[in-house]
Amino acid sequence: MKRYLQPTTIYLSGVLLCGSLLYQCSNPNNESAESAITTDPQMLAQGEQLFQENCSACHNFRQRAIGPELSGVTRETDADWLFHFIRNAPEMIEQGDPRAVRLHEEYQTYMPPFSSLDSTDVKAIIAYLHTHQPQQEASSEAIDTTKVLEDPIPEKIMESGLSLVIEEVGQAPATAQEPPLARINKLLTIKTDGQERMFIHDLNGVLYALEKDTFHPFLNIRKEKPDFISKPGLATGLGSFAFHPEFEQNGIFYTTHTEPPGTAPADFAYDDSIKVTLQWVLCEWTMDNPEASTFSGTNRELLRANMVGGIHGVQEIAFNPLAASGDPDYGMLYMSTGDGGAVLAGYPFICGSKERFWGTLIRIDPQGNNSQNGRYGIPQDNPFVNSENPEALQEVWAYGFRNPHRISWDMGGDHKMLITNIGQKNIEAIYLGVAGANYGWGNREGAFMIDPQGDINNAYSLPENDDKMNYTYPVAQYDHDEGRAISGGFVYRGDLVPQLNGKYIFGDIVTGRLFCVESNELELGKQAEVKELGIQVNGKETSFREVTDNKRVDLRFGIGAEEEFYIFTKADGKVWKVTNVAGNYISKAY
Structure with missing residues (x-):
């Protein structure tokens, strides 16, 4: 039995x-x-x-x-x-x-x-x-391996004094037979015909329109793309989506998804002696009627990339919501690409370079045609267009990421672009987006040195000559005493909860802990203070691990109608809205 x-x-x-x-x-x-x-x-x-x-x-x-x-x-x-x-x-x-x-x-x-x-x-x-037994490998650079940092950030995250009051607003339909039953991953809001429309997607292949507490299927990519796969799990499947800023007029939106290796020739590939586990595909969809509740129309493929492993794929695509018509950034699509597990697999040379697709932030004009495959454009203000390095990939906007999880822009303040990067063994990081910047992976994890040819789970202090390396370091970070994998969020600029105004709210995917930093404290060359937020449900102080009854919460964030803040959890497929706060904010930790 x-x-x-x-x-x-x-x-x-x-x-x-x-x-x-x-x-x-x-x-x-x-x-x-x-x-x-x-x-x-x-x-x-x-x-x-x-x-x-x-x-x-x-x-x-x-x-x-x-x-x-x-x-x-x-x-x-x-x-x-x-x-x-x-x-x-x-x-x-x-x-x-x-x-x-x-x-x-x-x-x-x-x-x-x-x-x-x-x-x-x-x-x-x-x-x-x-058939796989341990092998000794030599270190790639002069690192004193006896000086491993056992606790890279010994200071503990302090409490903020605030708890977010949250209310459940929806339950995603099950798309799998075994947990997680609903792999909801990203939520965003657009306007059509003067009405705000919220969308949320499931990695298993469904993009929903979220109407009050109802999940209405908008696009089932499994039906449109017969080669679609959502294995081996984690971040594979329907990775992300983004609506063109003129969607109301042109009905165009974009998705990324995974397909088996060899499904079609890749636009971005590496030596054929290195294994391909899957391919990530960027597609454009054009609706017959942008106001329709369900997709009907055409689609085309823009680009395809091979991946060494099934991890660290295309975590995010996004348009800059602050760019207006006529701005150079208007209509330019950003795509964050992880290293595909290349460093873990022993191929660090595949990523961490402006000459390669992997571990980068790509910026393209999806309506253009001057790319090598002719299906998208390369913006002429990209940092490596007309570069002195003829091998530089002109699509690259920034590089040196392990697993860039989310991109967002502060809709107020000085309109910072914020990028969160999931770390390896030690550091979870928040970066400012800087065109042409090198964020260090796989020679740096956060503001610490690692050895990509040795044990990359060890962290070391930065070398004395580090200022000559030109790496861009985090503006806030935490180590694995506090969590396991950062979940990127947003700077709150809504009206419902004024106490949160100007705070970048984010969390930890695995533990479900909530954090915040002051947006005006996020500056290059400095480390902003990270503080913890609590949560209250039905008047009771609790945690997402308790709410989901799961040790892996799979925490995610989204901005809904009227710039209000939403939190959702893949562990149980629930969507929560932040409706208030309790407590008093502690401005400084002593």
Whole structure:
């Protein structure tokens, strides 16, 4: 008799196993893997395919990623134990297996379970894991590896004194059979015919119009793009969307999504000796009637890029909402691209360069045609147009990002452009957008040095000659004592909650903690003070982990009608509106 348990992330001997390996069933037949791990080529090929489909988004065999790296696990762990652990890990946790409990407490990250792996599948995966054993690598530069910073930012985040009063305004429809059931990811508002319309999308392939508390399907990309995939999960699928500033007249909007490797020739590719896990695709959609409640019209592909891994893809596309007709930035589309896991996979040269697509902020004219493929334009005021470096990619506006999660502009104040970047092991960062800037990855993580050829999970103090490196550093940051992955937000400029005016509100994806910084304190060369916000639901002080009943909250933010602030959580698919605040703001922490 099968029994299904609460989804849990399970670890063994330093190894986090993907949720797809957590086959939630009992083992009445006492199935066991043979002590001798097979070397059969067919089984190895099967294991590699299963690993790439289900596990590669979280793990590799070189560096710790979302979960620990997997090289050498079959030598550290008995194959029979490993087999039973994969088949029924939650039961081993419940029974108090010391290794499982200890490592589960160390790495707390939600992973959805799958029930598609039989005993042969598990044996094949173990066989494939066995082919990867640890290898020594030399450091790429002169770094004293004995001076690892165990706690890069020892100062703790102080409380702001404020709690956001939030009210639930909607529940996203389920688009999956297993948690997370609704992978809602981005919310924005546009105006058509004088009316504000809110849209929110699910990574599993649906863009909704949010009408009061109803999610109305606006575009189902699965029906329009037969090659669409949302595997291996996390940030893959329908990545982002943006409406052209003249949508009310032209009916044009844009999306990004993922497709299998080799679906079509890539506009941005690398050496064919390096594996391609998937492709990210940017598309333009033109509606027959911009006021229609459901998409009907045509679409075309603008560009396509290969990715080494299934992580750190195209996190955001956006137009500058402050740009008016006639401004150079009007109608220019920004696209934030992660490194695709290239550094983790051992290919740091693929990213961190103005000569490459990956790990950059791209800026294009989607209505133009002077690109190499002729399907979009390259703005002539991009920083590397007519560059002295003939190899510079003219689409690049800024570079040196690991995983740029969100872009936003302060609608008041001095109209800062803010970029949040999800870090590796130590630092979550907020940057000011600067044309032509190098933000340092994979030689820097936040305002700290790392070694891309060594253990990139170690942070080091900046070298004495760092001023010669011309890196642009964060204007605010926090380390992994406080959270795991930054969720980019917005500067509040609404009227409903004046106490929040001028505060950039953001949070942590995993823990669900809410933070804020004063927008006027975000300056290059300085570190603004990050403070924590609480939340209240129905008059009770609580947390998003408590509200969602989940250790991985998957926190997101959006701006709705009349510039009001929304918070939503992929863990339970709920959308919340900030309606008030409680408490008194502490202006300075002492």
